[in-house]
Amino acid sequence: MAQIIDINGRPLRRETLAEPQTSRIANLAQTFAGHPSRGLTPPRLAQILQQAEAGNLTAQAELFMDMEEKDAHLYAEMSKRKRALLTLDWRVVPPRNASKAEEDDTAWVNEVLRDFADLEDLMLDALDAIGHGFSALELEWQMVGRERLIAAAHHRPQSWFQLARNDQNELRLRDNSGDGAELQAFGWIVHTHRARSGYIARGGLHRVLAWPFLFKNFAVRDLAEFLEIYGLPMRLGKYPSSGTSPEEKATLLNAVVSIGHAAAGIIPEGMSIEFEEAAKGASDPYVAMIDWAERSISKAIVGQTTSSEAKSTGMGSGIANLHGEVRRDLLLSDARQLQGTLTRWLVQPLLAMNRGVSDPRRLPRFEFDTGEAEDLKLFAESLPKLVAMGMRIDPAWAHEKLRIPEAAEGKPILALARPQLAVPPDERPAEAADKGGQAAARVALKGGSRATAELDEFDRLAEEMAGDWERTLTPLVSPIERLAEECKTLEEFNARLPQTIAQMDAEALTQLLAQGNFAAAIFGRVGGGQVD
Numbered sequence: 001m002a003q004i005i006d007i008n009g010r011p012l013r014r015e016t017l018a019e020p021q022t023s024r025i026a027n028l029a030q031t032f033a034g035h036p037s038r039g040l041t042p043p044r045l046a047q048i049l050q051q052a053e054a055g056n057l058t059a060q061a062e063l064f065m066d067m068e069e070k071d072a073h074l075y076a077e078m079s080k081r082k083r084a085l086l087t088l089d090w091r092v093v094p095p096r097n098a099s100k101a102e103e104d105d106t107a108w109v110n111e112v113l114r115d116f117a118d119l120e121d122l123m124l125d126a127l128d129a130i131g132h133g134f135s136a137l138e139l140e141w142q143m144v145g146r147e148r149l150i151a152a153a154h155h156r157p158q159s160w161f162q163l164a165r166n167d168q169n170e171l172r173l174r175d176n177s178g179d180g181a182e183l184q185a186f187g188w189i190v191h192t193h194r195a196r197s198g199y200i201a202r203g204g205l206h207r208v209l210a211w212p213f214l215f216k217n218f219a220v221r222d223l224a225e226f227l228e229i230y231g232l233p234m235r236l237g238k239y240p241s242s243g244t245s246p247e248e249k250a251t252l253l254n255a256v257v258s259i260g261h262a263a264a265g266i267i268p269e270g271m272s273i274e275f276e277e278a279a280k281g282a283s284d285p286y287v288a289m290i291d292w293a294e295r296s297i298s299k300a301i302v303g304q305t306t307s308s309e310a311k312s313t314g315m316g317s318g319i320a321n322l323h324g325e326v327r328r329d330l331l332l333s334d335a336r337q338l339q340g341t342l343t344r345w346l347v348q349p350l351l352a353m354n355r356g357v358s359d360p361r362r363l364p365r366f367e368f369d370t371g372e373a374e375d376l377k378l379f380a381e382s383l384p385k386l387v388a389m390g391m392r393i394d395p396a397w398a399h400e401k402l403r404i405p406e407a408a409e410g411k412p413i414l415a416l417a418r419p420q421l422a423v424p425p426d427e428r429p430a431e432a433a434d435k436g437g438q439a440a441a442r443v444a445l446k447g448g449s450r451a452t453a454e455l456d457e458f459d460r461l462a463e464e465m466a467g468d469w470e471r472t473l474t475p476l477v478s479p480i481e482r483l484a485e486e487c488k489t490l491e492e493f494n495a496r497l498p499q500t501i502a503q504m505d506a507e508a509l510t511q512l513l514a515q516g517n518f519a520a521a522i523f524g525r526v527g528g529g530q531v532d
Contacts (some may be wrong), residue, residue, distance in 0.1 A: 004352050007360055010185035012353070017141050019401045020154070021184050028160050034059065037066035044216055052201040055165065060325045061158035064132055067213050074209060074296045082127040084331050085338065086120055089369040092347065095362045106364040109347055112149060113366075118242050120348075122189070125155040127337060129193035135172060135206030138187040139349075142474045148353045150346075151372075153189060168199040186353070189345040193337055216293030223286035235259060239271045250436040271400040271468065275289050303330055331497075335368040342366040374401060472508045 004012040010310040022028055036048060036059050045063075052060035068075045092110040094102050113119060129135035135155070142151035162180045164170040171190060174179025183190065194236060197203035205224040238247060252271050298305045303326035343366045349356035351364070379402060399406045403436060407413045479500050 004186075005358055006185040006352065007348045008185070012185060012186050016187045017148070020140060021181070021187050022138060022139050022156065022160070025173060025181065027176060028174065031159070032063045033065065033157075033159065033493075036063045036068060040214055040217070042214065045210055049207060049210070053199070055163035055168070055201075057163065058159045058200060059163075060201070060207075061132060062212065064158070067206060067209065068131070071213055071216070074213065074301075077298055078131055081301050081334070082328065084125060084327070085127060086123060086370070087332050088331075088335060089461045090339075091367055091369065092364050093354045093367055094364050102364070104364060105351055105357055108355065109350055109364055112147075112350060113346075118152065122153045122340065123342075123441055125153070125188065126191040126341065127193070127334065128155070128158075129191045129204070130195055130334065131204055131206040131209075132156065133195070133200050133202070134161075134190060135209075136171065136183075139187055139189065139327060141186075149350070155298065163199075163201060168201065169202065169502065187348045189341065191338060191341040191345075193334075205300060209297055212293040212296040212300075216290055217299075219286045219289035219293065223283060223290070226283055226286060237271065244271075261361065288393075302327055332370050335370050339366050341366050370404065371400070373381055378482060425505050472512050476504050476506065476509065 006012070011503055037045070040063075048059045048063055074214065092113065094106040098106070116122075125137055126135050135158070137153040139150055140152040140154065141148055143149075160174055161171045162529040163175050164172050165179050169192075172182060175181040192200055192203065194203055196203060196208070235256045239252055248271070291521055295305050300320060343363060344360075347366050348357075348360070348363055357363065379398070383393065395405065480497075482495060484493060484501050487496065
């Protein structure tokens with residue numbers, strides 16, 4: 001019996017479909033975060049990062065989660081980066097030179113994913129890898145009729161994982177064993193995002209952000225202490241230089257400390273409290289440090305600072321456009337990385353279990369629509385000229401460039417209107433200038449109706465006559481073509497041309513022209529028009 005294998009060649013296990021792998025590792029669900037950001041210092045931060053490089057990701061993952069919880073600016077910028085990708089349309093495209101079966105597989109998986117209501121949440125959870133370096137989503141499967149489909153994709157904390165001893169790019173579940181538990185085939189979607197080059201432990205963007213986060217916390221703490229004492233007078237307690245016991249000194253100190261807030265206190269006789277000039281200082285150094293940290297965070301996450309602060313640069317819209325291009329570059333990079341993950345970890349399992357597709361080279365691809373529509377006006381002016389020059393342009397290419405979907409077979413399509421014939425005769429420009437009152441009379445006879453002229457019959461007549469024209473002109477053109485082939489020089493052709501024309505029978509052409517004029521005249525009069 002043939003085995004179902006995943007993108008890495010690992011076989012499907014029956015227990016993977018029965019229950020999630022983490023449900024069999026009890027200690028994971030009972031693990032609580034340690035919040036290493038409390039009392040964080042530069043030496044402690046360096047230690048956490050070094051532990052992650054050695055394979056222990058727990059402290060680093062918990063620190064990264066704390067950073068997004070505690071720093072509103074960092075959270076806002078990361079949210080912009082991740083949610084920007086959710087604005088893109090997506091599709092599943094067949095492999096190159098796809099067979100009929102491959103096209104059917106593509107249509108099937110596209111329909112399944114369109115019906116999966118939690119797909120956007122899945123993408124958002126997967127993009128958590130931008131900061132952490134990786135994001136792991138555990139799949140839960142269900143039977144729907146005769147098909148095995150995804151019921152849910154559960155985001156698992158990065159602190160539940162460790163690195164394999166012999167491979168710094170292989171994730172394992174923490175199960176109290178030395179090397180961890182291997183992730184089961186068809187049980188996970190693992191998105192590894194390369195915000196920077198390096199192993200998984202060093203590839204996350206939060207490693208870059210950890211230092212600005214730390215220095216910003218120092219500045220915020222110092223600013224809070226400054227604001228706590230700013231404007232308060234300096235309070236000095238005085239006691240006799242001799243004969244004062246330690247207990248009396250402690251009493252005086254408590255009185256000095258409490259009087260600033262309580263405005264009341266007691267001290268022994270012979271002691272005094274004096275109020276000096278109010279404390280002075282400036283908050284500028286602390287604010288400058290906070291501003292530097294936030295600008296550094298914005299540059300690292302979204303590549304610029306324009307979208308995160310309302311400051312005038314004095315450089316007009318040019319700098320804003322440049323920053324917008326930087327953000328789009330990041331969006332394209334994120335989209336390309338995620339679409340590869342979804343092809344390998346989402347599309348392939350669905351097809352392998354339901355359609356028997358296992359060849360990774362012939363997989364349908366999940367793609368985000370990252371193209372931008374071209375200038376519609378420019379194309380409308382250029383394409384007719386290029387076609388007139390003889391260029392062979394594929395209509396599908398034009399549809400793709402202009403981001404206009406191609407109409408399905410049998411669907412109504414827009415057509416070029418005929419300005420003079422698409423309106424009732426009495427509303428045409430020539431009729432509007434009628435001084436004799438004929439237009440008004442026709443309107444009165446019609447009871448005021450201004451229904452749009454029907455062109456179907458006239459169009460059919462034009463199509464029939466077009467076929468007659470081709471049949472009528474062929475006997476007239478063919479002798480000239482034969483003459484051109486027989487003649488060796490232009491002089492010979494010009495000399496024999498009058499004789500050839502004299503031998504032509506133009507009676508059929510004359511009759512066709514007369515019939516066309518007669519039909520057009522009758523159609524115009526029946527439709528309410530006037531033929532001069």
